[in-house]
Structure formats: C-alpha cells, structure tokens
Amino acid sequence: MDKFEQIFNHFLTCVTTLQEALNVSFGEALTETFDNLETGKIKVEMGAPDQATVAKLSKLYAGLDYDNLSHKMKVQVFTYLTLKAINDDGRDANQMPTPPIISTVVALLMQKLLPNKKLEVVDPALGTGNLLYSVINQLKAENHSRDNYQLVGIDNDEEMLNLADIAAHLNNLKIDLYCQDALTPWMVEAADAVVSDLPIGYYPVDENAKNFATKSLKGHSLAHLLFVEQIIKNLKPGGWSFLIVPKSILAGKGGADFMPWLSEKVYLKAIVELPDNLFKNKFNEKSILVFQNHGENAVSSEVLLTKLDSLKQQEALIKFNVKLNEWYTKINH
Structure with missing residues (x-):
C-alpha cells in the first residue's frame, strides 16, 4: 500500500x-x-x-x-x-467536482483575457469550490503567487458550502460564501468575472422563472439558461464570464433559440468544445463558453471556435494554447 x-x-x-x-x-x-x-x-x-x-x-x-x-x-x-x-x-450529479483538466483550460483563457489587476471573481454554483480554487491557484502560480482575486461563492446547499469553506482554507484562499438560490437577487456587488460549471436541469420555482427572458413557455424552465441570464445581469460593464455549459445550448435546436438572444446581450469571445470522451454519453457533453459584457471599452471581435482533442495527452493542451495565442494576437492587432 x-x-x-x-x-x-x-x-x-x-x-x-x-x-x-x-x-x-x-x-x-x-x-x-x-x-x-x-x-x-x-x-x-x-x-x-x-x-x-x-x-x-x-x-x-x-x-x-x-x-x-x-x-x-x-x-x-x-x-x-x-x-x-x-x-x-x-x-445530485451537478455537485460532482469539475475535472481538473477543464480547470486548466479555463485558467489558460482567463490568464490571456483578464486584466492584471484586483478582480472580484464569483462562482454562483460553487458546490465544493473545486473549479474556482483550481483555476485561481493556477492563475496565482502564473502570476508569481500574486493574489489579484477577491473570491465569492454562492450555493443553495449549506453542506456543500461547508465543504467549500474547508477546501478554501486548505488551499490558503479567502472567499466570501453566500447560501442562497443564485437565481434570486445576489447579495454581492457586480462581478468583474464569473467562473462556473453551470447546474444542468429544470428549475422548479416557476414563479421566479417568470422574471427571466430565457424562461420556458411551458413547464419548468432550464436552470442553465436562467443562470446565464442571471450572470449577465450581475456582471460589471466589460466584465467577463467563463462558463462550462451543455453543448446542446450552443448548437442545434437549443442553440437556434438561445444563441441569437445571447449574441445581442454580450460579446461572444470563445466557444471551446470539450472532448467527447470526457463524458459518459452524448447528452452530457459540455463546452466552455466565454463572453464579455457590453460597456467599459468592450468591443466585438472574431470568436475563438475550437474543439479540444483528448485531454489525456499533454499535446492537446499545448495545441490549444498555440491556437489561443494566435487568436489573441489576431484580435488585438
């Protein structure tokens, strides 16, 4: 042993x-x-x-x-x-920690796109904090241990928040935790950046769902769509969002309704399809969606569209980083 x-x-x-x-x-x-x-x-x-x-x-x-x-x-x-x-x-399966390799891809995107200054970073579906802590640790390591981040976590499950609190302590990170339904008004200031692995499924509080443009016309609304809308409402002008979302909302029938609405509300920056072999079946497949809120010098630009190869090999990350650098250079010249 x-x-x-x-x-x-x-x-x-x-x-x-x-x-x-x-x-x-x-x-x-x-x-x-x-x-x-x-x-x-x-x-x-x-x-x-x-x-x-x-x-x-x-x-x-x-x-x-x-x-x-x-x-x-x-x-x-x-x-x-x-x-x-x-x-x-x-x-719930939504409470399973995000695989560390996905955190690395999110950290690469954030490192490239976020300004190097003090930022409030919110995860409105914190769970155990795995995704947020892993991303922030990687960003700190790249920034010579400099801590530029004021962290906030929201979750409606007190037991998950207790685990997240311990995990933050073990990771030497400070975080403000709020136990609430993240689809009700947030008790925190508007965020500079949001990082989250969005919960997938139906939102049971129909009365509250009525306050959202992305609500379903019949039956329960999809929680992940409401979350995207709620995040936009709580982003500062020019604020950034790095979200892990179901692939189905970005393409096909789901995307046909959602994407035009999203494109009007924010500037789409990147859609990174995650490898199929990360997920047990087609319905669970996810992508990383990156967008920037309007205002504060934010401008429209070419969107980075890419699919990652199997993340079991280091080359996939290297290839992604090369693509990311090429795209970033192109949109900034």
Whole structure:
C-alpha cells in the first residue's frame, strides 16, 4: 500500500468513526473532522460524540500527525473524500467536482483575457469550490503567487458550502460564501468575472422563472439558461464570464433559440468544445463558453471556435494554447 492510500484510509477511519457516533451524513462528518483537525480540538455538543468516541478520535488524530502533513497531501485527501461524500450521500450529479483538466483550460483563457489587476471573481454554483480554487491557484502560480482575486461563492446547499469553506482554507484562499438560490437577487456587488460549471436541469420555482427572458413557455424552465441570464445581469460593464455549459445550448435546436438572444446581450469571445470522451454519453457533453459584457471599452471581435482533442495527452493542451495565442494576437492587432 502506497503512502497516499495509507493516509487516505486513516482519514477515512476518522470520518466514519465520527459519522457513526453523530449519526450524520458522510459530508457533515467530513467537514467536522477537518474542523477538528484544523483547530486541534474535538467539538462536543450536547454530549456528542461521547467520551469513548472522543478518546478513540484523539488516538486516531494523533496517528495522523496532521500538522506535519504537506499542504498538497491535505488538499488531495480532502478532494477524494469530498468525491466519496457526494457519492455516498446520494448527491445530485451537478455537485460532482469539475475535472481538473477543464480547470486548466479555463485558467489558460482567463490568464490571456483578464486584466492584471484586483478582480472580484464569483462562482454562483460553487458546490465544493473545486473549479474556482483550481483555476485561481493556477492563475496565482502564473502570476508569481500574486493574489489579484477577491473570491465569492454562492450555493443553495449549506453542506456543500461547508465543504467549500474547508477546501478554501486548505488551499490558503479567502472567499466570501453566500447560501442562497443564485437565481434570486445576489447579495454581492457586480462581478468583474464569473467562473462556473453551470447546474444542468429544470428549475422548479416557476414563479421566479417568470422574471427571466430565457424562461420556458411551458413547464419548468432550464436552470442553465436562467443562470446565464442571471450572470449577465450581475456582471460589471466589460466584465467577463467563463462558463462550462451543455453543448446542446450552443448548437442545434437549443442553440437556434438561445444563441441569437445571447449574441445581442454580450460579446461572444470563445466557444471551446470539450472532448467527447470526457463524458459518459452524448447528452452530457459540455463546452466552455466565454463572453464579455457590453460597456467599459468592450468591443466585438472574431470568436475563438475550437474543439479540444483528448485531454489525456499533454499535446492537446499545448495545441490549444498555440491556437489561443494566435487568436489573441489576431484580435488585438
């Protein structure tokens, strides 16, 4: 058994021991385990966990030697345990973390297009924070660790936000978190940039959907379309959006209705089709959609249209970066 597997299994024992003692979901036990380890104190409320469990956990925690584990190891273990929490607790597929390779493509686009100044970056469908944190870490690494980003996360699931809070702490990132339906008015200022892997499916609150131009005329409206509209409403003039969206809304029948509307509202900048082999079936296929809000020196330009080859090979990223650089040079001369 390798070192990572050994440490992962030790953490897993800590989480399941607490889960059984408190009779809570895996996700809640995971949040509390990392809280305990970060504060160096086992939280006891109304006699739970009991003294025997506290003694057992103390021994388990001591065996972890948490303070001497590397930052990378803590983040890695927490990420895998979060995946387990989403699976074990029967969570929605929309709450699965975004694959890291997609974060790299988004980071390349942001690095090229965003101004090098202090920016408020919002993810209105934060989930566990995987996409946002991965992107920001890559941008910071490219910028000599300089932190230009004021982060905001919105989600309507408190348990997901608790996991996102722990993940931010482990990644040494500061973020303001808001628990709300992101399709109601945001409690934050307009964003310089939005980064999000949009939830796919139907939005159940028909009364609120009536406030959107992208609502369905019959039945429930599509949440991902409403999200795009809500994001545009909450972007600063000239603000940028980097969204992972269903491929179906950009082409075919879905695109025939949506794309003309979108093209009137914002300047389309890039559509990057993700490799088919990233998704289990055709209906799950996604693309990265990049647009800029009108105003603040924003202008129309040629749109970068490309499809990525299999992201299992490094060459695909290199080829994409070359295309991105060529396109960027062309639109800026």
